[in-house]
Amino acid sequence: MTDDYEHYEAVVVGAGPGGAAAAATLAQNGVETLVLERGVESGSKNVSGGLIYAEESAPYTIDGLFPNFRTEASERPVTEYYLHNVAGRKVKTIDLTDLHEHDTMWSDAVLRRHMDSWLEDRVHEVTRETGGGLLTGVRVDGLLREAGEIVGVTCEELDPIKADAIIAADGVNSELARDAGLMDWEDPEEWFQGVKAIVDMPEGAVAERFGVADDEGVAHLFSGDLFEGVRGGGFLYTNDDSLSIGTVFHLDSLVAEEAEPHELLDALLTHPLLDQWLQGEYEELEYGAKLVPDSKKAAHPSPHRGRLMLVGDAAGQMQAQGPIIKGMNHAVSAGALAAEAFSEAQTRDRPAEAGQRYETKLRDEGVMKKLRPTPYKIASAVGENDAVASMTDSLVDSSLGKLGIKAADRLGLLGRSFNSPFVMSVMPDTRTPYVTAPTAIAEALGTPVRAENDVEPPDLADRIGDLTYDVGDPHIELQDNSYEASGAAVAACPVSAKDFGGGCYRDETVKTNGHEEHLVSLDTQPCVECGTCAIVADTEWEHPAGGKGVEFKQG
Amino acid sequence: MHTLVLTKGVPDFREGQVSFDEDGHLERGKTPTVMNPNDKHALEAALQTKVRHGGTVSLMSMGPPGYKEVLQEGMADVYADDLYLLSDREMGAADTWATSITLSTGIDHLDDEPDIVFAGFKTADGETGHTGPQTCWCQDWPIVTHVVALDIDEEERTLRAKRLVEGDVEEIETVEAPLPCFVVADPEFEPTYRKADHRLRHKDLRAETQERAENFEDHLEVYDQEELNLDPDFIGLDGSPTIVAGVDPIPKAPSEREATMVDPGDEAGMASVFEELEPYAEAD
Numbered sequence: 001m002t003d004d005y006e007h008y009e010a011v012v013v014g015a016g017p018g019g020a021a022a023a024a025t026l027a028q029n030g031v032e033t034l035v036l037e038r039g040v041e042s043g044s045k046n047v048s049g050g051l052i053y054a055e056e057s058a059p060y061t062i063d064g065l066f067p068n069f070r071t072e073a074s075e076r077p078v079t080e081y082y083l084h085n086v087a088g089r090k091v092k093t094i095d096l097t098d099l100h101e102h103d104t105m106w107s108d109a110v111l112r113r114h115m116d117s118w119l120e121d122r123v124h125e126v127t128r129e130t131g132g133g134l135l136t137g138v139r140v141d142g143l144l145r146e147a148g149e150i151v152g153v154t155c156e157e158l159d160p161i162k163a164d165a166i167i168a169a170d171g172v173n174s175e176l177a178r179d180a181g182l183m184d185w186e187d188p189e190e191w192f193q194g195v196k197a198i199v200d201m202p203e204g205a206v207a208e209r210f211g212v213a214d215d216e217g218v219a220h221l222f223s224g225d226l227f228e229g230v231r232g233g234g235f236l237y238t239n240d241d242s243l244s245i246g247t248v249f250h251l252d253s254l255v256a257e258e259a260e261p262h263e264l265l266d267a268l269l270t271h272p273l274l275d276q277w278l279q280g281e282y283e284e285l286e287y288g289a290k291l292v293p294d295s296k297k298a299a300h301p302s303p304h305r306g307r308l309m310l311v312g313d314a315a316g317q318m319q320a321q322g323p324i325i326k327g328m329n330h331a332v333s334a335g336a337l338a339a340e341a342f343s344e345a346q347t348r349d350r351p352a353e354a355g356q357r358y359e360t361k362l363r364d365e366g367v368m369k370k371l372r373p374t375p376y377k378i379a380s381a382v383g384e385n386d387a388v389a390s391m392t393d394s395l396v397d398s399s400l401g402k403l404g405i406k407a408a409d410r411l412g413l414l415g416r417s418f419n420s421p422f423v424m425s426v427m428p429d430t431r432t433p434y435v436t437a438p439t440a441i442a443e444a445l446g447t448p449v450r451a452e453n454d455v456e457p458p459d460l461a462d463r464i465g466d467l468t469y470d471v472g473d474p475h476i477e478l479q480d481n482s483y484e485a486s487g488a489a490v491a492a493c494p495v496s497a498k499d500f501g502g503g504c505y506r507d508e509t510v511k512t513n514g515h516e517e518h519l520v521s522l523d524t525q526p527c528v529e530c531g532t533c534a535i536v537a538d539t540e541w542e543h544p545a546g547g548k549g550v551e552f553k554q555g
Numbered sequence: 556m557h558t559l560v561l562t563k564g565v566p567d568f569r570e571g572q573v574s575f576d577e578d579g580h581l582e583r584g585k586t587p588t589v590m591n592p593n594d595k596h597a598l599e600a601a602l603q604t605k606v607r608h609g610g611t612v613s614l615m616s617m618g619p620p621g622y623k624e625v626l627q628e629g630m631a632d633v634y635a636d637d638l639y640l641l642s643d644r645e646m647g648a649a650d651t652w653a654t655s656i657t658l659s660t661g662i663d664h665l666d667d668e669p670d671i672v673f674a675g676f677k678t679a680d681g682e683t684g685h686t687g688p689q690t691c692w693c694q695d696w697p698i699v700t701h702v703v704a705l706d707i708d709e710e711e712r713t714l715r716a717k718r719l720v721e722g723d724v725e726e727i728e729t730v731e732a733p734l735p736c737f738v739v740a741d742p743e744f745e746p747t748y749r750k751a752d753h754r755l756r757h758k759d760l761r762a763e764t765q766e767r768a769e770n771f772e773d774h775l776e777v778y779d780q781e782e783l784n785l786d787p788d789f790i791g792l793d794g795s796p797t798i799v800a801g802v803d804p805i806p807k808a809p810s811e812r813e814a815t816m817v818d819p820g821d822e823a824g825m826a827s828v829f830e831e832l833e834p835y836a837e838a839d
């Protein structure tokens with residue numbers, strides 16, 4: 001029966017940076033490669049910060065695989081990098097350009113719709129020459145198995161397809177990784193949630209307001225007390241003619257604080273510090289959100305099974321190096337390494353060895369060490385211990401701590417430690433580095449911002465209304481609609497809110513036979529497919545069918 | 556596989572496009588000509604055949620020189636390879652009978668005989684649905700009408716089609732016919748591309764057609780009366796036995812109705828609404 005199925009040497013699922021790198025490398029090695037992407041166009045499903053890095057130590061870079069990437073697919077390069085520690089109106093700014101430049105060949109801001117659709121054309125061209133090609137609007141919905149072995153993929157829009165290698169580059173909430181039993185969607189501690197607004201800038205305003213030339217750009221990061229104590233921070237990156245302003249929070253912290261992601265974003269957008277750049281004008285081009293895996297906890301040490309190899313977010317390969325977020329670059333490296341592994345194994349006539357070769361390459365090329373640094377394991381074992389964490393936290397917050405901060409600053413230690421890639425990669429996931437320390441630093445050393453920022457970001461209803469959707473069948477089902485099981489999604493879903501009826505999740509009290517039940521209801525129409533409720537609520541979670549659901553124009 | 560699609564230009568009857576004079580006659584000059592909307596399904600069936608089996612698609616139309624643009628539109632939609640326009644003053648004012656004879660002669664005139672001729676399901680202006688079947692009758696080929704799905708066996712030179720039976724959407728029969736064959740695609744026709752390879756070929760065709768459609772005249776042949784060598788008694792007005800006795804405009808529904816506005820919050824008002832409706836409510 002399965003003999004009638006189409007066969008390709010390699011099938012790549014997902015055409016983000018990981019899938020594009022895998023496909024281009026496979027094609028370069030003459031492997032017949034089919035790429036399947038669920039969006040109407042590559043990038044239409046993707047949200048990123050996003051600064052894409054080309055690391056000196058990386059085995060592959062995006063411009064190495066795709067010449068002209070920087071001139072044609074990206075926005076501005078980052079030439080300055082700052083961290084703002086915020087306590088109320090007080091701000092202490094630390095120049096992090098050194099940390100940013102460490103191991104960096106270059107780093108550019110990108111908008112994913114433009115970047116990924118540019119990659120799509122190139123990938124289609126090179127894979128078509130191998131007899132394959134790239135198809136959009138096709139959602140892979142599972143793995144094809146024969147006698148228990150993975151032999152291909154099943155799709156909603158196509159008949160099953162067999163392949164000698166399947167590279168799952170399907171991003172965070174990878175349905176293939178879940179189907180293979182390699183990743184689960186259980187633990188909020190393994191994830192961040194990223195939320196972002198693209199803000200329009202009048203022509204010439206970026207250069208003028210940020211004091212940069214046309215071929216320069218800035219990254220600003222924000223941490224401290226402006227996010228209701230939720231662990232995480234904010235960012236602002238300059239694009240050609242717009243700004244990417246967003247937040248990234250630990251999902252467990254967001255849930256614990258019952259914080260509303262859009263309100264945290266608004267807290268950043270309306271902070272007086274941003275007035276110098278927004279200058280009272282605010283036109284939001286797009287609101288978007290997506291989960292981000294935390295490689296320190298989620299990166300799979302052995303991301304393959306049979307013919308299946310996971311790359312990028314699908315394998316949890318997203319590194320948060322302190323405030324620096326590196327996912328796209330690792331997806332590129334991993335994608336190309338998986339491709340290389342398969343083509344070598346195939347040449348030796350042992351395609352079954354591809355997965356093991358890929359794992360070895362991840363280790364030998366130093367990718368795994370960045371994703372799961374050993375010092376972090378030690379530091380976190382101590383630092384994330386509850387007693388130690390609260391002690392560190394109160395110490396930093398104490399007057400002794402503040403004295404220490406002042407001394408450290410005088411000695412130049414503060415800037416040095418923030419700029420240390422080592423310190424940044426082993427920082428424990430406690431309140432201290434995200435909230436308490438930045439707030440204490442700002443209180444001890446900060447200068448008050450006098451400007452007023454009176455911009456009014458749109459409310460959730462307008463944000464949803466401005467997005468483009470091609471609504472298909474509901475793709476998420478509530479398994480347990482009790483508030484205890486799924487209530488966390490009401491606040492954590494970036495397009496829902498406790499007092500808002502037009503979002504995905506709603507909080508409901510139902511009276512039956514004299515007793516009250518606290519329930520949640522779900523309407524997937526306004527869903528931005530961020531993946532949050534796959535983790536924090538009891539759901540049967542899938543992506544919508546190919547071409548259906550939200551369509552990001554910016555990303 | 557060579558497929559031919561018969562298509563026709565019709566006045567664009569969409570609101571805002573179509574223009575009538577005071578007597579309710581269509582103003583041809585002021586109304587743009589577009590491809591007959593129902594021909595889209597024939598085009599899709601031809602494209603599906605090309606994607607699945609390779610080969611070429613040709614489009615043919617009989618009409619004034621202005622139909623060239625209609626053919627161009629079709630070329631862009633269906634990624635057609637060649638266009639044929641049968642155009643001559645002598646062919647003008649033809650009814651469906653004379654048109655069928657002309658088209659059939661056009662088909663015989665092609666260098667490469669088509670394996671399948673696709674026709675749309677009735678035109679938006681004539682609404683007769685005669686031209687396809689009559690042209691087929693002239694060719695003395697088999698015909699399958701109301702086709703909603705299609706499969707071709709190239710080796711056996713047969714086609715297998717699912718067709719709607721007599722307008723009842725629920726009833727579908729499967730028929731087989733030898734090639735060459737006429738196929739009338741039903742508006743319910745749905746092309747299916749469930750193989751990656753087919754979708755990739757579809758994408759290739761789209762990419763290569765853009766340029767061709769821009770320079771469509773390079774791929775267009777115009778056959779006139781002389782070229783086709785038709786008997787003048789069988790074409791145009793002279794060859795048309797149809798006599799139009801008169802045209803009655805369809806009366807428009809009156810635009811004025813009596814309405815009473817009731818605020819849903821107004822209890823007395825709502826009570827009167829229910830009172831009014833009561834006689835219409837079904838008795839238990």
Ligand SMILES: Cc1cc2nc3c(=O)[nH]c(=O)nc-3n(C[C@H](O)[C@H](O)[C@H](O)COP(=O)(O)OP(=O)(O)OC[C@H]3O[C@@H](n4cnc5c(N)ncnc54)[C@H](O)[C@@H]3O)c2cc1C
Binds near residue numbers: 015138313543
């Ligand atoms: C707010 C935010 C800020 C971020 N900032 C940065 C940053 O500054 N720098 C950085 O490097 N990273 C950043 N990241 C992380 C980065 O976006 C990801 O790590 C990166 O996109 C991962 O690439 P990928 O190729 O693995 O997956 P993705 O880019 O997510 O691509 C996956 C692709 O697979 C497709 N797909 C998914 N499922 C299916 C299916 N079943 N069938 C077919 N196709 C499917 C998707 O449509 C998508 O195109 C940020 C993320 C967020 C949310």
Ligand code: SF4
Binds near residue numbers: 492529
């Ligand atoms: S419904 Fe779930 S996946 Fe959709 S936006 Fe809300 S949290 Fe994200």
